[in-house]
Amino acid sequence: MAERERRITPPYGGVFHARSRVMSPDDIQRALWRMAHEVIERNHGLDNVVLIGLQTGGVPLAGLLADDLRQIEDIELPLGTLDVAFYRDDIGLRPVLPEAVTDIPFDLSNKIVVLVDDVLFTGRTIRAALDALTDFGRPRSVQLAVMIDRGHRELPIRPDYVGKNLPTRRDEVVNVGPLGVELGETRK
Amino acid sequence: MRHLLSIADLGTDGIEEVLRLTDSFVEVSERAIPKVPALRGKTVVSLFYEDSTRTRLSFETAARRLGADTMTFSVTTSSVKKGESVRDTVQTIEAMGVDALVVRHGSAGVPFQVARWGTSAVINAGDGWHEHPTQALLDCYTIRERLGSLEGRHIAIVGDIKHSRVARSNVLAFTALGAEVTLVAPPTLLPSSLEGWPVTVSHDLDDTIKSLDVAYLLRMQRERMTEALVPTLREYTAGYGLTVARAARLPDRAIVMHPGPMNRGVEIAPEVADAPNAVILDQVAHGVPVRMAVLFLLLGSGSEMFAASDRPADPAAVEEEVVRG
Missing domain, CATH: 3.40.50.1370 (Aspartate/ornithine carbamoyltransferase)
Known part of the structure; x- marks a missing residue:
């Protein structure tokens, strides 16, 4: 998300300056391990569960979550990636270009789809993702896993699995990357 | 750049950007429902003064798969037969509210003229011996x-x-x-x-x-x-x-x-x-996703390279929607 957030936030494509670190890489691993158990608990196992990471920030997290689930249950879950650029509601208001090609090589009908993203903010990306998913079939249910819920929702959307709830100001930027989770802002 | 009139306008970077985006639209075209709502509410008009099957169908399919509405103007069934000039035709169509004109004409340079007269994005779909x-x-x-x-x-x-x-x-x-x-x-x-x-x-x-x-x-x-x-x-x-x-x-x-x-x-x-x-x-199959990429870059993406410099986005609207995730 951080990258997407930077790209669509004035100054477009600015440079992220971290002010504080709120999660270390180990913290992220531990949170994912807990979230993996929650996914199994909520769905009574992993039957029909598929993971879809949102481009770009959600993709590595979905991969890590799949690794954890494999370790716990010894099952290889179908893993896809989704870019929601063409479904956004702010096309024409700011630069909107896909970061990568969507890759969902399996049918979603009757599946339990766990969408994975790094930061949940206004909820508009998730709305676009829900819209996109309907073009790939009719899932039995869709659940949402995010590493950071930073608040400021503009739509009635809530996460099912959360790494950390992080109170923020609207103008701050949350960056999830190899250094962990950082809070700061973008500058040109 | 808000029109696609010549490959020379695009340059190497522009061509690369179109091809990169085409990858995404190839994936869209392979889906069970090969359609995205990216250009919902936009209208694309094909204005063909010369016969064409594949190019016109390809553009219209591309526009529809982006959620845009399409109108077709073909010379044989229009007021051109009554002697209407290209300029009057273009201005008449634009008065109905269109976002893009896909123009084919037997004379070189017509799409350039249309781009100068009009307010919508113009895509050259073949002009005389000049470009396609x-x-x-x-x-x-x-x-x-x-x-x-x-x-x-x-x-x-x-x-x-x-x-x-x-x-x-x-x-x-x-x-x-x-x-x-x-x-x-x-x-x-x-x-x-x-x-x-x-x-x-x-x-x-x-x-x-x-x-x-x-x-x-x-x-x-x-x-x-x-x-x-x-x-x-x-x-x-x-x-x-x-x-x-x-x-x-x-x-x-x-x-x-x-x-x-x-x-x-x-x-x-x-x-x-x-x-x-x-x-x-x-080649024919790639026509649709390539034209989706061109339409999206000109009408929707806000890509810097394809920015409509003489048609700035409303700055107030951008400011108001400052931060989004």
Whole structure:
């Protein structure tokens, strides 16, 4: 998300300056391990569960979550990636270009789809993702896993699995990357 | 850039951006529901003063798959028959509220004029002997898909170069992406001056064919044979047609391309057109996603390169929606 957030936030494509670190890489691993158990608990196992990471920030997290689930249950879950650029509601208001090609090589009908993203903010990306998913079939249910819920929702959307709830100001930027989770802002 | 009038406007970076975005639209085209709502509420008008099947259908399919509405204007059933000028026609259509005009005309430069008169984005879908940029883009995409890249590839464009807008756009696009282009044609079918063209010229297809990565054949335009530029079509085929015997001498990796519609048996033998290394139907198939990419870049993306500099987005709206995740 951080990258997407930077790209669509004035100054477009600015440079992220971290002010504080709120999660270390180990913290992220531990949170994912807990979230993996929650996914199994909520769905009574992993039957029909598929993971879809949102481009770009959600993709590595979905991969890590799949690794954890494999370790716990010894099952290889179908893993896809989704870019929601063409479904956004702010096309024409700011630069909107896909970061990568969507890759969902399996049918979603009757599946339990766990969408994975790094930061949940206004909820508009998730709305676009829900819209996109309907073009790939009719899932039995869709659940949402995010590493950071930073608040400021503009739509009635809530996460099912959360790494950390992080109170923020609207103008701050949350960056999830190899250094962990950082809070700061973008500058040109 | 808010219009696509010539490949020269795009430059290497612009072509690369279109091809990169095309990857995403190829994926969309492969879905069970090959449609996205990216240009919902936009209207795309095709304004065709010349006959065309594949280009017009391809643009209209592309627009619909982006969620845009389409209108078709064809000369035979319109007020052009009553003597309406191009300018009046364009202004009449624009008064109905359109976002993009896809223009084909028999005279070079008409799309440029339309772009000057109007307020909507203009896409050149072929103007006279001048350019046909989206054809060049889908050809580049097809070559890249088959051969990985155009860098250092040897491409021959064979046939009626003089009357071909496809040749002009393709020379610009192929060379911008680093390919080496040879034009192969009898002297009568070459433009009177090739000054400034970054190409080599050959009159001997048999000699050129051995080193080719791509043999790109142009349609022999029978309707223009009144000019007596070649003695007979049979003679043309003997010297410049891709016959079965010639095709056998192409390197193994080489592909055969044609912008269509083909004259089987004239510039290309039927067996060659149906061989596995002929990518002619791939070219048609890539037409839709390439045109989706062009429409999205001009109408929706807000890409800096394609920004409508003389049509700024409402700054207040941008400020108000400052931060979004």
